[in-house]
Amino acid sequence: MGRRAKNKQGLPPSLDEFQAKKDRKDKKLEKRKREEKEVVEKAKKPKKVVKPQSDEEEEVFEDAEVDTAKKSLFDDSDEEQVGETLEDFEGELDDEFDQEEFDQEFDSDEEGRERPMFSDDDEDEENLNAVNMEALSRRLDEEEELEAEEAEAELVDQSNQPRAKILPSEEEEALMSKGPQDVTMVRTRMIEVVKVLENFKELAEEGKSRTEYISRLIKDICEYFGYNEFLAEKLFNQFSPSEAMEFFEANEIARPITIRTNTLKTRRRDLAQTLVNRGVNLQPIGSWTKVGLQVFDSQVPIGATPEYLAGNYILQAASSFLPVMALDPQEGERILDMAAAPGGKTTYISALMKNTGCVFANDANKARTKSLIANIHRLGCKNTIVCNYDAREFPKVIGGFDRILLDAPCSGTGVIAKDEAVKVNKTEKDFIQIPHLQKQLLLSAIDSVDANSKGGIIVYSTCSIAVDENEAVVDYALRKRPNVKLVDTTLQIGKEGFTSFRGKHFDPSISLTRRYYPHTYNVDGFYVAKFKKIAPSPHDISKAGAKEKENFARQEAEEEGIINGDFADFNEDDDKDLIEKSIKRNLKRKGINPNTKR
């Protein structure tokens, strides 16, 4: 077999060919080895003799001998010799494994000596064969490595070179503030600044601080995406610079339209089939939900098909499946949805309970209860009671629920793609008032749950990504109600909640909560926390209504907010000294001699 293969073998590959096939080298080598076993053996034999000899001259001579031997071997006409060798080594060749082992052994021993020979010998590249191939490839590898090293060194050199000026000078800035800027220029600058911020040590311009870069970037974000400065900064601080850019970009793109199958009336496969027949292009959202469908495009209005009107599905954002899945309602339970309109989550709860038990759907806004009632009836939910209370009235109205879903009213920083108005109409005041309301609602929710029930679950969710409305509120509830604990949300996707953020430290169990971002899961920005009530609290039987609670909370906040007069005494003279010292220290740190400056 070996001989025939050898006879058919064409010209050895040129260096270029060889390099192109380099990645397949090992495989090929093996194959070749098999084909030319005998030849290899023959070639090796004299080399093996060389091994023990350490004398330089002798080695060169022996190598030359090897070369000639090889040349003659690979000459096709030289058949007798091969035949001889074949006979000679037949016994050894039978066991291929042994041979391979032998090969390796030989190579590793010979490594040091073989290389110089090849590097001198030009012929070898043309006369590429199984023997020299490995060594040659090794050489090429080394060359490549060297190249890579050089390139790296070059890069380092570059970074040591004067760095690119990205930030505009003062004059330029004054010019920019006058009129609208070139959008593409702003965009490139944003990208550049983000690059610098990612590797500040090496890319930053001399004498510019990180703050300068960040403030420029935030200004550019405001300019380019149309946020107000407060919100841009708030959102920017949530992420690393590059992730923040991804987030802002994702907010410019609408999320895909998603629908939820109403399992009370149909099955997802049937629904998908009917909609496909109507010319709707759709696909399941993901493995984490069994009822969601994502609509790519549609020839008919997806919110007015006969199936929609018959209540076979509801238009619902994928993110709003999550709190209900975390709530995990069971048949026969009594559940409260504190802020229910427009009813996507309520009807999902109802569907999961198969119309058993009882669902209280509350919404504080009377106008919004209309759409809530419409959806409840359209989807055929028969176990609901719709009421129009301020949710803080609970548990005064009725308590002792098995589970409560609080999808709290929020600033909507997670749904900017849906509602652009958020970009400009949210101010600092909103981020104080809204969390205040959310905290009260969450406490009301906790108090309205029956601790002794099988469930005893409270799910808190918002469509905001701000920490003030999420982790801070959850942390507050954990502090105020020690009889609840956070449990795993059992959701398959999502990032962990922050346990600390910009100097604030939250309860470590907050890592059990889940965050969702538009740029990571292509859902709306969302937050889900799942509590379990482990013991009743004295608040459970509280008869306080919304007004009393509000007053109490305000009073409490006032008490907490006031800094008492006896907090500390200020000594003006001492302070002056300290202030001066710290100013000097700062100047020194910047490399300025404070004394000379004066």
Place this chain on the structure above:
Amino acid sequence: MRPLTEEETKVVFEKLATYIGRNISFLIDNDIPHVFRLQKDRVYYVSETIANFATSVSRKQLMSLGTCFGKFTKTGKFRLHITALPYLSQYAKFKVWIKANGEMPFLYGNHILKAHIGRMSEDIPEHAGVIVYSMSDIPLGFGVSAKSTNETKNLQPTSIVAFRQGDIGEYLREEDTLFT
């Protein structure tokens, strides 16, 4: 929220009987006891346990419970709403199925033309309550027959077979008035 008076019950049941006839007894004799409740001028059909829970919600704040069947007009008549359709279709006596090309005209609030009829119950008399289905058995609405089944056979394709009284398109068209 209160139970219906005898007078009110009579009016409601008379109306329901035109669509579901004797099947009305199934509404009351159920595995889970169900009751009718009046809240403001609307009549709700709901399981007794839920009705009991709803007592803790004050009259002003209670917006809806269970399934709304319809409302009393100022003159004391009862008007069925499309929200009652799940129950009506479940116990329907006379049925009309309309073809795919007739679905959208019906859902836009038009009466049912003969051309759109796919199938209909055999024994529908004139002016009887009928439930309208699509060919895939999705309930679409209800109405009253204009002619008996026999007579419709001789009608022109463009003539009306049934007058529409309610259709699921109302969920969009009447959203402002249908639910308080």
